[in-house]
Amino acid sequence: xxxxxxxxxxxxxxxxxxxxxxxxxxxxxxxxxxxxxxxxxxxxxxxxxxxxxxxxxxxxxxxxxxxxxxxxxxxxxxxxxxxxxxxxxxxxxxxxxxxxxxxxxxxxxxxxxxxxxxxxxxxxxxxxxxxxxxxxxxxxxxxxxxxxxxxxxxxxxxxxxxxxxxxxxxxxxxxxxxxxxxxxxxxxxxxxxxxxxxxxxxxxxxxxxxxxxxxxxxxxxxxxxxxxxxxxxxxxxxxxxxxxxxxxxxxxxxxxxxxxxxxxxxxxxxxxxxxxxxxxxxxxxxxxxxxxxxxxxxxxxxxxxxxxxxxxxxxxxxxxxxxxxxxxxx
Amino acid sequence: xxxxxxxxxxxxxxxxxxxxxxxxxxxxxxxxxxxxxxxxxxxxxxxxxxxxxxxxxxxxxxxxxxxxxxxxxxxxxxxxxxxxxxxxxxxxxxxxxxxxxxxxxxxxxxxxxxxxxxxxxxxxxxxxxxxxxxxxxxxxxxxxxxxxxxxxxxxxxxxxxxxxxxxxxxxxxxxxxxxxxxxxxxxxxxxxxxxxxxxxxxxxxxxxxxxxxxxxxxxxxxxxxxxxxxxxxxxxxxxxxxxxxxxxxxxxxxxxxxxxxxxxxxxxxxxxxxxxxxxxxxxxxxxxxxxxxxxxxxxxxxxxxxxxxxxxxxxxxxxxxxxxxxxxxx
Numbered sequence: 001x002x003x004x005x006x007x008x009x010x011x012x013x014x015x016x017x018x019x020x021x022x023x024x025x026x027x028x029x030x031x032x033x034x035x036x037x038x039x040x041x042x043x044x045x046x047x048x049x050x051x052x053x054x055x056x057x058x059x060x061x062x063x064x065x066x067x068x069x070x071x072x073x074x075x076x077x078x079x080x081x082x083x084x085x086x087x088x089x090x091x092x093x094x095x096x097x098x099x100x101x102x103x104x105x106x107x108x109x110x111x112x113x114x115x116x117x118x119x120x121x122x123x124x125x126x127x128x129x130x131x132x133x134x135x136x137x138x139x140x141x142x143x144x145x146x147x148x149x150x151x152x153x154x155x156x157x158x159x160x161x162x163x164x165x166x167x168x169x170x171x172x173x174x175x176x177x178x179x180x181x182x183x184x185x186x187x188x189x190x191x192x193x194x195x196x197x198x199x200x201x202x203x204x205x206x207x208x209x210x211x212x213x214x215x216x217x218x219x220x221x222x223x224x225x226x227x228x229x230x231x232x233x234x235x236x237x238x239x240x241x242x243x244x245x246x247x248x249x250x251x252x253x254x255x256x257x258x259x260x261x262x263x264x265x266x267x268x269x270x271x272x273x274x275x276x277x278x279x280x281x282x283x284x285x286x287x288x289x290x291x292x293x294x295x296x297x298x299x300x301x302x303x304x305x306x307x308x309x310x311x312x313x314x315x316x317x318x319x320x321x322x323x324x325x326x327x328x329x330x
Numbered sequence: 331x332x333x334x335x336x337x338x339x340x341x342x343x344x345x346x347x348x349x350x351x352x353x354x355x356x357x358x359x360x361x362x363x364x365x366x367x368x369x370x371x372x373x374x375x376x377x378x379x380x381x382x383x384x385x386x387x388x389x390x391x392x393x394x395x396x397x398x399x400x401x402x403x404x405x406x407x408x409x410x411x412x413x414x415x416x417x418x419x420x421x422x423x424x425x426x427x428x429x430x431x432x433x434x435x436x437x438x439x440x441x442x443x444x445x446x447x448x449x450x451x452x453x454x455x456x457x458x459x460x461x462x463x464x465x466x467x468x469x470x471x472x473x474x475x476x477x478x479x480x481x482x483x484x485x486x487x488x489x490x491x492x493x494x495x496x497x498x499x500x501x502x503x504x505x506x507x508x509x510x511x512x513x514x515x516x517x518x519x520x521x522x523x524x525x526x527x528x529x530x531x532x533x534x535x536x537x538x539x540x541x542x543x544x545x546x547x548x549x550x551x552x553x554x555x556x557x558x559x560x561x562x563x564x565x566x567x568x569x570x571x572x573x574x575x576x577x578x579x580x581x582x583x584x585x586x587x588x589x590x591x592x593x594x595x596x597x598x599x600x601x602x603x604x605x606x607x608x609x610x611x612x613x614x615x616x617x618x619x620x621x622x623x624x625x626x627x628x629x630x631x632x633x634x635x636x637x638x639x640x641x642x643x644x645x646x647x648x649x650x651x652x653x654x655x656x657x658x659x660x
Contacts, residue, residue, distance in 0.1 A: 031478070031481070033478075033481055033482065033485055035485065036481055036485065084447075087443050087444075087447060090440075090443060109439060110420075110484060111484060113417050113420060113443055113446075114417075114477060114480050114481050114484060115481070116443075116447075117414075117417060117446075117450070117473075117476075117477045117480070118474075118477040118478070118481060120447070120450060120473070120477075121470065121473040121474040121476070121477045122474060124454055124469070124470035124473055124474075125467075125470040125471060125473075125474055127466075127470070128463065128466045128467040128469075128470040128471075129467070131463050132463070133458065133461050133462070133463055133466070136457075136458045136463070136466045137455075137458040137459070139454070139458075140451065140454040140455040140457070140458040141455060141458075143447075143450070143451040143454055143455075144448075144451040144452060144454075144455055146447075146451070147444060147447045147448040147450075147451045148361070148363075148448070150444050150447070151361070151363055151366055151444050151445070151448060152363065154440060154441060154444055155363055155365065155366065
């Protein structure tokens with residue numbers, strides 16, 4: 001399957017809109033405090049692939065394009081995502097993300113909290129600037145789902161026995177809600193019919209679920225070099241992801257492997273040899289493939305939601321965002 | 331001056347609306363996660379005098395009352411205030427507020443960040459539920475000002491030499507912006523004429539400036555018992571408030587008192603005897619009276635903004651909120 005091509009296409013075709021989003025993000029987050037100003041512009045520049053803006057822009061473009069509102073909302077959703085990463089890094093005290101040092105390595109935790117709050121504020125101002133109460137409602141509900149997911153992750157941390165429903169709720173809130181909200185906002189801005197708004201929201205949600213499962217798979221499958229952050233980071237923090245959950249289910253109670261896994265998740269075992277040994281066993285057990293298959297199921301569901309999108313060019317580009325998400329597991 | 335009576339009046343006269351705000355706050359912040367749920371309802375119940383909702387409700391009542399929207403916005407502003415207190419406690423690692431242990435004494439800092447974020451999300455959802463893009467814009471702008479004020483406080487911490495303009499900007503953002511936003515939202519919900527919206531916003535802002543100066547005065551003037559938190563808490567954290575700024579200006583460079591004050595603010599001197607000695611000198615120096623006079627100036631300005639409010643009953647109650655604010659310094 002050739003999946004490199006569409007992703008390159010996607011960002012080429014969206015480059016004008018993405019440059020406008022970039023500019024809006026920088027303008028909106030500008031602050032007249034010398035030191036903070038540099039930090040904030042570094043944070044908002046050093047982000048990923050702007051997948052959420054791409055989904056929002058395309059969901060709007062499928063119907064009546066209203067570029068100004070779509071750019072504003074996209075900048076809002078990107079800043080919301082950035083704000084949540086800032087707080088998230090503070091929560092897991094991550095020192096490296098995307099191969100770059102996080103704010104934690106440079107700043108007090110107070111500053112990290114405040115800068116995250118500041119970015120939340122700016123994202124809310126952008127949502128308000130769309131002048132659409134419906135967009136603002138989706139924005140606020142998305143922020144609520146995001147926090148719910150993060151609280152669930154915290155409440156379930158350091159517990160080995162969890163069920164799939166818990167995991168799905170957590171990753172919905174933490175990740176998929178933002179993709180679902182982006183697609184929904186875009187469709188609302190584009191004045192799509194209600195049935196299409198629902199379908200596009202589901203497209204975003206399914207894509208987001210696939211995205212997070214793949215993230216969780218990569219954390220266990222790849223080495224530190226590839227990830228740009230320590231391998232098996234989730235496991236070290238006691239976050240039980242889908243492959244770990246499947247692996248735990250396969251181990252008899254009282255077996256040495258289960259005891260070792262339990263010790264790592266509960267934080268009692270921290271020595272590198274035991275962690276590396278368990279990671280190797282997870283990789284050899286087949287649970288990685290099983291979780292990848294789950295991600296593909298969500299991706300298939302996402303793809304099926306696009307049938308109702310009539311504009312073939314937009315549909316092709318939305319399919320390309322999905323290919324780009326799946327690309328990481330191939 | 332008899333200032334007890336109007337304040338008691340105020341809460342009696344507003345009791346029906348305040349009970350509805352209380353209920354809306356509790357409903358909006360409900361969460362179906364066992365442990366977090368109890369914490370959140372404890373936080374939102376254990377708050378102060380609901381001054382911001384009172385100002386919002388009265389500012390709406392002065393014109394066309396729209397009780398439903400005013401209650402919703404009041405609950406939103408109260409949750410925004412609560413969220414900022416939660417993060418603020420985390421930032422200054424305060425263990426006691428309003429005589430009660432803060433979340434810091436019970437929880438990890440991660441949980442405190444997330445619970446604050448969750449309350450921010452819920453407050454934004456309430457603002458959105460007013461279905462007024464203008465109310466949402468004021469809400470988002472207020473959140474931005476709040477963060478700006480807190481970032482300024484952080485950037486200026488541990489520096490003795492500051493000017494009044496810095497102080498005013500900080501306390502505007504940190505405190506007055508919420509009162510200004512409450513009054514403005516209320517007036518907008520009440521469909522007040524533009525000139526009145528501006529006047530009421532200024533009323534709220536001036537009242538808020540007086541409120542924060544009084545808070546800063548009390549921190550130095552009162553003992554731990556009265557405050558419900560350690561006395562001279564700001565000074566211990568290197569936050570230079572108005573009385574301390576005036577006191578510093580009065581001390582010759584190189585004098586032993588200035589060196590001691592500098593050491594405390596910069597965090598090099600932490601022994602209780604030196605701190606107590608400087609606090610006693612601040613109290614004896616007359617700077618407390620000078621700062622109190624500044625607070626009264628803001629209160630006078632706030633009072634003058636009310637001349638344009640035609641409904642005499644509402645004006646009387648808005649004046650009572652001002653009396654209640656000043657009550658604390660008498």
